Amino acid sequence: MKKISLPLAFLLGLSAPAFAGDATAPVKEIMDATMKNWSGTDADWIDIFDDSRLTRLYSKDFVTKYQAAVQNPAADEDGISPFDYDVIVNGQDACPLQDLAYAPKPAANGTTEVVVTFKKATCMDDGSDKQAVTTVRFEVIDEAGKPVIDDVITAGDPGQPDNSLKNTMVQIAKGE
Incomplete structure (x- = not known):
C-alpha cells in the first residue's frame, strides 16, 4: 500500500481524518459493558473503570480526575468506584x-461528540415513562494517535445544567 505524505495529500485536496481511529470505538466498548450490566441476567458486573479500560479508553486528564476521586474517603463503600450510581x-x-x-x-476544536441514546425504563412499574429516551454525550479526543473518552455528559435534573462526569469527579475529590 502506498503512503501519501500529508503535504502531498494537502496539495491533492485530500484532508486528514480528525482521528487515527474510530471515535465511536471506546464509546461502543463502554456501552457494550453497560448493556451487559443491565441485561437482566446474573452476569458479573463489569466495571467500566477497571484498570485495563481506564488506561486504554479514557484520556489522561479523565484518569487523573478519576484517581483523585477514588482517593476520597467518601468513595463508594465497595472500594471500587467513587460513584454510588451507574x-x-x-x-x-x-x-x-x-x-x-x-x-x-x-x-x-479537537473533540468529537458521540451522542448515545437508549431506553432504560421499559420494565419499570413505578410510574416511570417507559418510553423515555436517555441521552448520554461522550466527548472523545485524540491522544497519542487513538481516540479516548475525555468526558461523559448526562442530562441534569429539570431546570439544571447537564452533568459533566469530570466535574463530578473533581467535586468528589474535594469531598463535596
Missing part, C-alpha cells in the same frame, strides 16, 4: 437497555 444510565436502577443508537457529531 454514570451511564445516570441512576441506580435500570432495565435491559433498548433501542441503543450512536450519533457521532463532526469534530470541533
Whole structure:
C-alpha cells in the first residue's frame, strides 16, 4: 500500500481524518459493558473503570480526575468506584437497555461528540415513562494517535445544567 505524505495529500485536496481511529470505538466498548450490566441476567458486573479500560479508553486528564476521586474517603463503600450510581444510565436502577443508537457529531476544536441514546425504563412499574429516551454525550479526543473518552455528559435534573462526569469527579475529590 502506498503512503501519501500529508503535504502531498494537502496539495491533492485530500484532508486528514480528525482521528487515527474510530471515535465511536471506546464509546461502543463502554456501552457494550453497560448493556451487559443491565441485561437482566446474573452476569458479573463489569466495571467500566477497571484498570485495563481506564488506561486504554479514557484520556489522561479523565484518569487523573478519576484517581483523585477514588482517593476520597467518601468513595463508594465497595472500594471500587467513587460513584454510588451507574454514570451511564445516570441512576441506580435500570432495565435491559433498548433501542441503543450512536450519533457521532463532526469534530470541533479537537473533540468529537458521540451522542448515545437508549431506553432504560421499559420494565419499570413505578410510574416511570417507559418510553423515555436517555441521552448520554461522550466527548472523545485524540491522544497519542487513538481516540479516548475525555468526558461523559448526562442530562441534569429539570431546570439544571447537564452533568459533566469530570466535574463530578473533581467535586468528589474535594469531598463535596
